[in-house]
Amino acid sequence: DKKVVAVSIPAADHGWTAGVVYHAQAAAKEINAAFPDVEVVVKTSPSAADQVSALEDLSASRKLDALVILPYTSEELTQPVKAIKDMGTFITVVDRGLTDASIQDLYLAGDNIAVGANTAKFMIDKLGGKGDVVVLRGIPTVIDDERIKGFQDTIKGTGIKVLDIQYAHWNSDEAFKLMQDYLAKYPHIDAVWANDDDMLLGVLEAVKQSGRTDIKLALGGNGMKDIVKKVIDGDAVTPVETPYPPSMIKTAVYMTVANLIGQAPVRGHVKLDAPLITQANAKEYYFPDSPF
Amino acid sequence: MTALTQSAPTRSERQYQFSWADAGPFLALAALLALGFLVNPDFLSVTNLSNVITRSAYVAIIAVGATFVISSGGLDLSVGSMVAFIAGITIMFMNMMAPSLGLWAIPAGMAIAVVTGLLCGLANGVIVTVGKIEPFIATLGTMGIFRALITYMTNGGTIPIDKSLREAYRPVYFGTLGGIPIPILISAIVAVLGAFVLYKTKYGRRCAAVGANEDVARYSGISVIKTRTIAYVIQGACVAIAAICYVPRLGAATPTTGQLWELQVITAVVIGGTALRGGKGRIWGTIAGAVILELIANLMVLSDFVSEYLVAAVQGVIIIIAMLVQRFSK
Amino acid sequence: MTALTQSAPTRSERQYQFSWADAGPFLALAALLALGFLVNPDFLSVTNLSNVITRSAYVAIIAVGATFVISSGGLDLSVGSMVAFIAGITIMFMNMMAPSLGLWAIPAGMAIAVVTGLLCGLANGVIVTVGKIEPFIATLGTMGIFRALITYMTNGGTIPIDKSLREAYRPVYFGTLGGIPIPILISAIVAVLGAFVLYKTKYGRRCAAVGANEDVARYSGISVIKTRTIAYVIQGACVAIAAICYVPRLGAATPTTGQLWELQVITAVVIGGTALRGGKGRIWGTIAGAVILELIANLMVLSDFVSEYLVAAVQGVIIIIAMLVQRFSK
Amino acid sequence: MSIAARIDGDSAIAPAAGLPVGPAVLRAEGLSKQYGAVTVLSDVTLDIQPGEIHAIIGENGAGKSTFMRLLSGYIEPTEGTLSMAGHRVRFSRPDQAQAAGIALVHQEILLADALSVTDNLFLGRELTKGGLVDDARMRRLAAAKLAELGCEVSATSLVRDISLADRQLVQIARALLDEHRVVIFDEPTAVLTGGEVERLLTIIFELKARGIAVLYISHRLDEVQRLADKVSVLRDGKLVGTYPGHTLTQIDMARLMVGRELNALYPQKQATRTNEPMLSVRNAVVPGFVEDVSFTVHKGEILGFAGMIGAGRTELFEGMLGLRPGTATVELNGAPVRIRSQREAMDAGIGYLTEDRKGKGLLLQERLGPNLTLSALASFQRGLIVRRDREAKALAQAISSYDIRLKSLGARAGQLSGGNQQKLLLAKVLLSDPSVVIIDEPTRGIDIANKAQIYGFIQDLVRQGKACIVISSEMQELVGICDRVIVMREGRISGEVSDETMTESNIALLATSSRAHVAQGGTK
Numbered sequence A: 001d002k003k004v005v006a007v008s009i010p011a012a013d014h015g016w017t018a019g020v021v022y023h024a025q026a027a028a029k030e031i032n033a034a035f036p037d038v039e040v041v042v043k044t045s046p047s048a049a050d051q052v053s054a055l056e057d058l059s060a061s062r063k064l065d066a067l068v069i070l071p072y073t074s075e076e077l078t079q080p081v082k083a084i085k086d087m088g089t090f091i092t093v094v095d096r097g098l099t100d101a102s103i104q105d106l107y108l109a110g111d112n113i114a115v116g117a118n119t120a121k122f123m124i125d126k127l128g129g130k131g132d133v134v135v136l137r138g139i140p141t142v143i144d145d146e147r148i149k150g151f152q153d154t155i156k157g158t159g160i161k162v163l164d165i166q167y168a169h170w171n172s173d174e175a176f177k178l179m180q181d182y183l184a185k186y187p188h189i190d191a192v193w194a195n196d197d198d199m200l201l202g203v204l205e206a207v208k209q210s211g212r213t214d215i216k217l218a219l220g221g222n223g224m225k226d227i228v229k230k231v232i233d234g235d236a237v238t239p240v241e242t243p244y245p246p247s248m249i250k251t252a253v254y255m256t257v258a259n260l261i262g263q264a265p266v267r268g269h270v271k272l273d274a275p276l277i278t279q280a281n282a283k284e285y286y287f288p289d290s291p292f
Numbered sequence B, C: 001m002t003a004l005t006q007s008a009p010t011r012s013e014r015q016y017q018f019s020w021a022d023a024g025p026f027l028a029l030a031a032l033l034a035l036g037f038l039v040n041p042d043f044l045s046v047t048n049l050s051n052v053i054t055r056s057a058y059v060a061i062i063a064v065g066a067t068f069v070i071s072s073g074g075l076d077l078s079v080g081s082m083v084a085f086i087a088g089i090t091i092m093f094m095n096m097m098a099p100s101l102g103l104w105a106i107p108a109g110m111a112i113a114v115v116t117g118l119l120c121g122l123a124n125g126v127i128v129t130v131g132k133i134e135p136f137i138a139t140l141g142t143m144g145i146f147r148a149l150i151t152y153m154t155n156g157g158t159i160p161i162d163k164s165l166r167e168a169y170r171p172v173y174f175g176t177l178g179g180i181p182i183p184i185l186i187s188a189i190v191a192v193l194g195a196f197v198l199y200k201t202k203y204g205r206r207c208a209a210v211g212a213n214e215d216v217a218r219y220s221g222i223s224v225i226k227t228r229t230i231a232y233v234i235q236g237a238c239v240a241i242a243a244i245c246y247v248p249r250l251g252a253a254t255p256t257t258g259q260l261w262e263l264q265v266i267t268a269v270v271i272g273g274t275a276l277r278g279g280k281g282r283i284w285g286t287i288a289g290a291v292i293l294e295l296i297a298n299l300m301v302l303s304d305f306v307s308e309y310l311v312a313a314v315q316g317v318i319i320i321i322a323m324l325v326q327r328f329s330k
Numbered sequence D: 001m002s003i004a005a006r007i008d009g010d011s012a013i014a015p016a017a018g019l020p021v022g023p024a025v026l027r028a029e030g031l032s033k034q035y036g037a038v039t040v041l042s043d044v045t046l047d048i049q050p051g052e053i054h055a056i057i058g059e060n061g062a063g064k065s066t067f068m069r070l071l072s073g074y075i076e077p078t079e080g081t082l083s084m085a086g087h088r089v090r091f092s093r094p095d096q097a098q099a100a101g102i103a104l105v106h107q108e109i110l111l112a113d114a115l116s117v118t119d120n121l122f123l124g125r126e127l128t129k130g131g132l133v134d135d136a137r138m139r140r141l142a143a144a145k146l147a148e149l150g151c152e153v154s155a156t157s158l159v160r161d162i163s164l165a166d167r168q169l170v171q172i173a174r175a176l177l178d179e180h181r182v183v184i185f186d187e188p189t190a191v192l193t194g195g196e197v198e199r200l201l202t203i204i205f206e207l208k209a210r211g212i213a214v215l216y217i218s219h220r221l222d223e224v225q226r227l228a229d230k231v232s233v234l235r236d237g238k239l240v241g242t243y244p245g246h247t248l249t250q251i252d253m254a255r256l257m258v259g260r261e262l263n264a265l266y267p268q269k270q271a272t273r274t275n276e277p278m279l280s281v282r283n284a285v286v287p288g289f290v291e292d293v294s295f296t297v298h299k300g301e302i303l304g305f306a307g308m309i310g311a312g313r314t315e316l317f318e319g320m321l322g323l324r325p326g327t328a329t330v331e332l333n334g335a336p337v338r339i340r341s342q343r344e345a346m347d348a349g350i351g352y353l354t355e356d357r358k359g360k361g362l363l364l365q366e367r368l369g370p371n372l373t374l375s376a377l378a379s380f381q382r383g384l385i386v387r388r389d390r391e392a393k394a395l396a397q398a399i400s401s402y403d404i405r406l407k408s409l410g411a412r413a414g415q416l417s418g419g420n421q422q423k424l425l426l427a428k429v430l431l432s433d434p435s436v437v438i439i440d441e442p443t444r445g446i447d448i449a450n451k452a453q454i455y456g457f458i459q460d461l462v463r464q465g466k467a468c469i470v471i472s473s474e475m476q477e478l479v480g481i482c483d484r485v486i487v488m489r490e491g492r493i494s495g496e497v498s499d500e501t502m503t504e505s506n507i508a509l510l511a512t513s514s515r516a517h518v519a520q521g522g523t524k
């Protein structure tokens, strides 16, 4: 009998999740081709409630040998994942840990706090410890929250001042408008941080249109290919990038399958670092075929 | 012209006559079940069906309220964010009370949920009726307001329910009574009550009359403002009940809770045969509509035909086809 | 009863009489500008106003089409995802043609955009009129379909426009003509055309008639199906024009392009004084409505009063107040 | 039955004396209409000659309107054919009939509320200049046509803002705008009063003079008598016969319609009137319509309100009942009452029957039972439940006591014929047993036999010690049943008549001319 690995991830509603979907499907295709006795099923869900439903549906119709899940939120998915674990399924959690860590057989995480903190460190450095910054945040979720927290904790006590912070919903258009408004409101801005590259695209357009030269830095996050390309090309305003690679889902799927069919038990806690991508190492993070 | 006395018996016959129009949503439901079975025989398994129907409970409960609002000639786009707002208030209150009240914090929180729901509904109703603002816009406004309030309350994150309450509260979603999941029981009760109020009481008659023709209602001594406001208040109560069932499922409220539920709710009501222009409400059709929507989503997960990206497209197509089936069955 | 000849002059006076009801949206706009100036004097700077009005161009252009659909008694929730879909098709086509056509790929792509828009509008129209499906549900269905298609086309990511076309196409959003940003010019042209068609042509009359009373229209020999379908086709064309202006702004289409624009568009139309139940369209009010919405968002950012979490709440409140101002100015 | 010179209904070709013989401009042959199992019109054959005024009379629900809708393409016959000038025609839409030269003025108002008068007049046949709608010209033509009819509304006002009577005139104007070969009027005068009616009749004679055939339906048999060259009688969906108009008396017509002998139209007046004030209204003001009106109605009294269209009678009572903004001091049985809404009026025991039965009286899509009980639901409640069985009983009761005629009990209110809708509405208002009954236009669109019934019923009300106010545009009716008539003009009471001063000519004088007030010596 085939061993079934279910992969439950958010639907592709913006660039980063699109990357997750891309890498998950790539993993499924490769593994299904390579291992005839493993079946990887990928399901996307547009909200936390839908993700819980999807878990119920997946487990109602067949026995799952393993579940790889990138939960929408920790609190909301903890109980439903536990219910699956209780049926004897191997649980791999990606990115957002569950509130009860004992449920996770394998935990593979990015570090959202580090995304914010590393960006802040770079800014402090580059601006010489002081400057006026505007921030665009995404949609109100944990990821966004942690990144902002990492950023704000790091600049605390330095001369970096956050002039303004508003939601732009990880959407380029909204970021474009918001940046236009920031530019109208503040005659002098030293740096911009959009905590996601989709938003950074809108920011860059708005800055370009305004013709303003006071903006020395415009940074994003997540490792979108267009932005990594800028880093490779040595862009002055966007010289670095923080990775938060959606490909972590692929890593997780492979590790889970290895545990299932390989002789090597894979358990524990893997934390992906969020090192700065600079011109020196950018090539490693450049995937021209990914949608993200 | 003295045919009147002779034709009197016909009345009761007609009353219970089979109507294709009313049967539409149930036919669509049956068609979907058959389709599902063909796609994946597991579809009709007890576990799966019970999961799906349990899940459709939120939308069904809210949609019962929406049936009132819509048949009174209104519309409520704020229900999705109202769920989030009420869930947030409820959890905050329960967590605050847990240390002093212990498990009694749960019923206390439920009471708060209902009160909040009634007040939210009242606010919508008053803006629409007294403020005379197009319901679409008025409730779009309050939708933004509720959504912002929950974001503010959570500081953009989540409000989880206290660990000490978690287990005790869980059965409200996950428990069963006589083998039937509790949310199904609750939504059945709400539907029966809704049907009773809409079809059997004075208020229900008035509600439909206001939706059919405001002037006639006014000239018949019916207060349009009161009637329509009450419909919104009923809607608020239903949202509160849905929130009460929702909280134990995910154990937290977030700024994205209930997002786009308003569209699902309205779709359920319309698929159920209630006309958006008002004057006629069909509670049982609404329930069928809510189940249909959830079955479609379930079918998408169970079948492997459709690219992940196209799920929404297939759902759209199925909904349109379901509506066409209804039209043709008339 | 011989007062007829005397009262004849009054008639033409009435025609050009000042109407508070019609002035409502413009008053609200003026009030907002004044408020904005008080909050932050930069608000009235030329750059800021020009940015904001340019930004409102998309919604304004789409809302002109929506004015037709709504005044004919319909509704279109699919416009937001239709923008994304058309933008996606257009970019793919331009990129495909760029190697062979060079810069001619841009006008060719624009033509494709318009054709796609007309077809999408036609699809909506036919489903609503021939399929006799409630517009809310029908276009909610196509909304899902268009959104899924663009997600599919982009694999969930972005489709950027070819570098070789980018710079040549940029001016369509960022350029000016005689000092006026091109999107503003385009939306002005669309509005003038829209007003012309709605107020000066037979079709416009019939469109309003169909929305006001279908039966009367039908009895007057007006084809309700044709008239309403054409309104959706006009809507499709407007969406295409908006997409054409949209693409050069960020140079890409993504699955989030145009998200929730439908709600903004409908709000703009209603704030502009067009009733959702049909029968009366106000193009210029619609334009004012679109600008009002964008100004409110701008004001939120320029002022420092509101927590980032509460922006949506304040927007909701302002929209409701704007509607109340309108009611009272009647 | 002593009716002279009966023309054979089956071969209506036989001309009435003095009328020109020629090919029928419109011929219906074996026309039938069924709704499901219900036959509404059966096997009607009729010829319409050019230049003749052909009246169609019949009881409420006889099928007159159905017949007219068949002739003008609004509905299609189940059986039978139409021909025009000897050529077979088939209409599946009204605009096809219009193109062929047949226009219908509907019994109901069929106009788009949200559009202007001009837009309504030219809907579907807008005038254009260089491809653009020529508003100026359409307005001019509309204004001229309305002026011809004596309608004073501005051509640019919205239909929703004009009175019922004006709407009717707009409908008539719409039918007369183009040159037609056959113009059909279905109860055009039901909502009109004296002046407008006269003007319309003049116009109809002009149409006749131009060789246009006119089909005319009315329950006002005096009009029929004055106008009609031929009178065709429908009963139960069948054509009873066609008769030369001038030989028929009103009594003859009534007999033919009903198929039996009729008693007097107006009942013998009863001396039920007392001097005990029941409802007294002081200083009623309805902004824009009524200035300072005071009156009292006594127990057992039938008080009439007369006036031209636009005199403000409807507004007076709607203002007093809280249905539109207005102020008044109201006393009921000597005690002051505050009435801010229709509900409060009902609770106080005041019932009001609106003149606009389709727009404000009945839910047209709803069945009869819920319509009947809508304003008296409380009395059908037991516990929380509205009792359907009681409702059904009440309906059966109403159907028999008001003689409501319907083809099927599952019918929606909108499917009843106009007259039967009015009777249902009357039943609805009286269901809550009010002690003061205000009836606005009690017999609008009611046939002659039913009129007598309704008058009898109004008398029953006052005999039971209620007070009754009747607002009517038919002066004859007011004189026939009222104890006293108050006449209004331009929002004020211009006089009052009773006993021997209560004549049609006195009322007309008070209603129209300001000098009348002086002539009457201040009856106020």
Ligand SMILES: Nc1ncnc2c1ncn2[C@@H]1O[C@H](COP(=O)(O)OP(=O)(O)OP(=O)(O)O)[C@@H](O)[C@H]1O
Residues within 6 Å of the ligand: D035, D038, D040, D058, D059, D060, D061, D062, D063, D064, D065, D066, D067, D107, D405, D406, D407, D415, D416, D417, D418, D419, D420, D445, D447
């Ligand atoms: N759509 C319908 N379905 C069923 N019955 C109908 C329908 N339309 C009309 N009827 C019935 O046909 C009969 C004739 O109606 P019609 O309107 O022609 O009467 P009428 O002679 O014009 O009466 P009135 O003088 O009251 O206007 C009525 O009994 C009515 O209930």
Ligand SMILES: Nc1ncnc2c1ncn2[C@@H]1O[C@H](COP(=O)(O)OP(=O)(O)OP(=O)(O)O)[C@@H](O)[C@H]1O
Residues within 6 Å of the ligand: D160, D161, D162, D163, D164, D165, D166, D193, D289, D307, D308, D309, D310, D311, D312, D313, D314, D315, D355, D473
């Ligand atoms: N909403 C409105 N706006 C402006 N004028 C109106 C409106 N409604 C009615 N009118 C005008 O007010 C006047 C009074 O109306 P109405 O005809 O109802 O009076 P009435 O005395 O009840 O007459 P009747 O009952 O005989 O028709 C008319 O001139 C009418 O055109």
Ligand SMILES: [Mg+2]
Residues within 6 Å of the ligand: D064, D065, D066, D107, D186, D417, D418, D419
């Ligand atoms: Mg009739």
Ligand SMILES: [Mg+2]
Residues within 6 Å of the ligand: D313, D314, D315, D355, D440
């Ligand atoms: Mg009146």
